[in-house]
Amino acid sequence: MTIGDHLDELFGLPAYTFPGPEHSPRPVEPDAVAWRVGSDVYDADEDWTKAFARFCSTVDTVRVRALIVGAWQEAYDTDPSDVIEALVAARDRFPALRAVFLGDMVGEECEISWINQTDVTPLLGAFPALEEFGVRGGSGLRFPAVRHGSLRRLVIETGGLPAEVVRGVGGSDLPELVHLDLWLGTPEYGGDCEAADLEPILSGARLPSLRHLALRNSEIQDAVAAAVAAAPVVERLEVLDLSMGVLTDEGAAALLGGQPLTHLKKLDLHYNYLSEPLQERIRRTVETAGVEVDLDRDDAEEDADDDGTPWRYVAVGE
Structure with a gap:
């Protein structure tokens, strides 16, 4: 079997995908959902770090409680070092963050054993109040x-x-x-x-x-x-x-x-x-x-x- 569905919730909150640059997010309270921020694995028009920067400029991140990291570009060949670096750099903007899931990808985006990972513990160091942490993919995981x-x-x-x-x-x-x-x-x-x-x-x-x-x-x-x-x-x-x-x-x-x-x-x-x-x-x-x-x-x-x-x-x- 492969994974066929994205997470539908995190930290008891329903998952909501932050839309691409061509769409405006529907009105939603920042603390009412688990925000999924992602990019396309193949031929991305906007890489993950740019999508995250747009998210930070659009959403009141002070109130965000749960964050789902979706696909990043070329996840089959690229680890999420830039993703983790961006999250760590933004830690002061997320005082209420209590849950992070890294790598919410389904099989058609990237099979689980092809998802590249890295040392994920800097996220735990950056967010000492974190209560839930999840990661998908074992290749290169530390x-x-x-x-x-x-x-x-x-x-x-x-x-x-x-x-x-x-x-x-x-x-x-x-x-x-x-x-x-x-x-x-x-x-x-x-x-x-x-x-x-x-x-x-x-x-x-x-x-x-x-x-x-x-x-x-x-x-x-x-x-x-x-x-x-x-x-x-x-x-x-x-x-x-x-x-x-x-x-x-x-x-x-x-x-x-x-x-x-x-x-x-x-x-x-x-x-x-x-x-x-x-x-x-x-x-x-x-x-x-x-x-x-x-x-x-x-x-x-x-x-x-x-x-x-x-x-x-x-x-x-x-």
């Missing part, structure tokens, strides 16, 4: 360990998340983080982390407020599930999400054989490769305890070699 005292939600969507980024997130001090969502992806697109790289996250030592943990879209989902089974952080979670990856009976059995999961509000395992008997075992173990369980297969794709060796795929790759 996330050295940081400390941020306000961040409550961190989302990194990739077809392949570099181990260095996983270790950077795990080494970060994020005392207020409630929601962490990492799309680990596949080695073909740079997802080279192993379950051991997740240990700092699974210990929960630097994430005392974490309640929603998603480690998904992974080719090593069985190993991730086995690591989660004994992870100290699980006992304080409300939502555990291991969806969108190559989760088989082996991983699900390891998860059920670990610590109890009956304290969860939700266990999300949608898009999986589980047999009916294993699905039924999950239902008997946790769903009967009042846990909401999502076991929807979601058309998980599976092929086989001539000798019967199965080929299984994550939900979002290229």
Whole structure:
């Protein structure tokens, strides 16, 4: 699968695309929407930084609470260094900004694993009051360990998340983080982390407020599930999400054989490769305890070699 829809909301606010130079924005309160500022990936008449400058001169940025960075020109070949530089330079104009998403592009603009990224942590340094931060695309992505005292939600969507980024997130001090969502992806697109790289996250030592943990879209989902089974952080979670990856009976059995999961509000395992008997075992173990369980297969794709060796795929790759 590819990503076919833009974000429809951020920070609880409906997304609204700042129109191009040939159109005037409709009247809208600056703090009532999540503003999407973007350019064309191909043959852009106006590059992203010019669109952002026009946005800053048109909208009362003092009241803007959420900002979605859409496509920038040649995102398949150009990282968003200029975008980040422009946002950092404008930080004093956005005192109310609480949410940023970087790279809201659909497949026809740029496939997720072709989106070029860079070190995105300068945005966290520039906006210490930021509560939500998201990024899409793993090619060239860097996330050295940081400390941020306000961040409550961190989302990194990739077809392949570099181990260095996983270790950077795990080494970060994020005392207020409630929601962490990492799309680990596949080695073909740079997802080279192993379950051991997740240990700092699974210990929960630097994430005392974490309640929603998603480690998904992974080719090593069985190993991730086995690591989660004994992870100290699980006992304080409300939502555990291991969806969108190559989760088989082996991983699900390891998860059920670990610590109890009956304290969860939700266990999300949608898009999986589980047999009916294993699905039924999950239902008997946790769903009967009042846990909401999502076991929807979601058309998980599976092929086989001539000798019967199965080929299984994550939900979002290229």
